[in-house]
Amino acid sequence: MTSTPRPTRGSRTRALIVDVAERLFAERGIAAVSNRQIGEAAGQGNNSAVGYHFGTKADLVRAIVRRHTEAMEHRRAELIAELDDSAELRDWVGCLVRPVTDHLASLPAPTWFGRFLAQADAEPTLRQVIIDEVAGTPAMRRVVEGLARLRPHLPEQVRLERGAMARILIVHVTAERESALHDGAATPRATWDDTARGLTAAICGIWQVPADAADTTDADADDAPDADAPRTAPTRREGA
Amino acid sequence: MTSTPRPTRGSRTRALIVDVAERLFAERGIAAVSNRQIGEAAGQGNNSAVGYHFGTKADLVRAIVRRHTEAMEHRRAELIAELDDSAELRDWVGCLVRPVTDHLASLPAPTWFGRFLAQADAEPTLRQVIIDEVAGTPAMRRVVEGLARLRPHLPEQVRLERGAMARILIVHVTAERESALHDGAATPRATWDDTARGLTAAICGIWQVPADAADTTDADADDAPDADAPRTAPTRREGA
């Protein structure tokens, strides 16, 4: 437990900035929010408070993620510990899904972390930051191994593909639900718990597909067989 | 066929702007690219060429999408026409997946449309534009009806949820593959055709999950049972 030694003035400001930045990033997108706006929204008269406490914007993003990873990693380790030898696919997939949904449910409403993750996923460089921070943890590696052990006959490529699909689904389904919650719009699921059930079921469905049904032809062929097809649709005038 | 009547000077410029904008949006994100940058990259000395030809940025996004929708819609109608009464789940799901992957395969490499779609998906307002343009077409509605007919026992909520999951997977899996292609990185699939196979198999897996396995408890309960849990992780200093 890295217990906070003493909440100095600076650490409180940093926490405030992280809070505000997470919200603004989730709402407007990461690239669209300036450090100035974050500083102002955090009540910092200072122009460059963000630049002072965090170096680059990527560092700020990392700080935002880190505030959440510990709780999720802890929950993931818990779920893994509950598994016994009879653990089946559903249980292991739950170790992917539940840490996220449970964490979102545990945060004070309204939450922003779901949409923030989706936004960070849009920027390729930041996506790597997220993957490193969230998916590179020890518990996460154990889950990946567990899934591989349950599906030993799947080619490595297919396992990677399905892992990526699971990640995409978890990130964007939770983000869309969080967004709908915030807008007061209809959601397919009533609670985060139900959302976890739906996500787990879907990801199980993906992993249950037999290998040959999704088999690659393993062709060395490169892409784009007819690469010079003209772009037919005429560009219509749009403006006033 | 809306045959181009005469490629005037303006229409050529517009097409060029649309080209350049699609690329820049895909690379850097939509909010991060200014109209100025697009105009300059398109060789327009004019500051506000983009503003002149297209009104707002949303209009430009719509124009970019429209250049692709016709081909995809046509392909989707083709695929539907090939279906007979014996059509099963895999065939209908193919009508979701193939129009996108086939279209990407038909474009001259490198393509940008996949990443562009993913970027547009990040901005909530633009996502609605995309959904309206791509998912609101006649052929698309027929596919949704076809899927519903094959899974009549699924609650409407679950059908909506799985439709959203299919959309998310198609958009982001193709975007990540396109991105990897562009970076020369490894891809789980060798060709767009293989990608379509993998996507179709996964989405079929999702739709094959029985309803009760993903059933909602249908609770009226609102969210966040313990909404005031503290955010435990201490914010560590990041900067230099």
Place this chain on the structure above:
DNA sequence: GTCCATCTAAAGCACTCGACTTAGTGAAGT
């Protein structure tokens, strides 16, 4: 109680932004 590193406030700088104005170009229509 004093000291001093840490943190915040405030202002300046060169730059880019969208929106707008004005002038100029060139091809189609007559």
Place this chain on the structure above:
DNA sequence: ACTTCACTAAGTCGAGTGCTTTAGATGGAC
């Protein structure tokens, strides 16, 4: 040949940006 009008070039404007500097405030260590 001339007019017309859609289009392009070029520049201006205030607002906003990241980055840097300087001065002042805060609060824990001694």
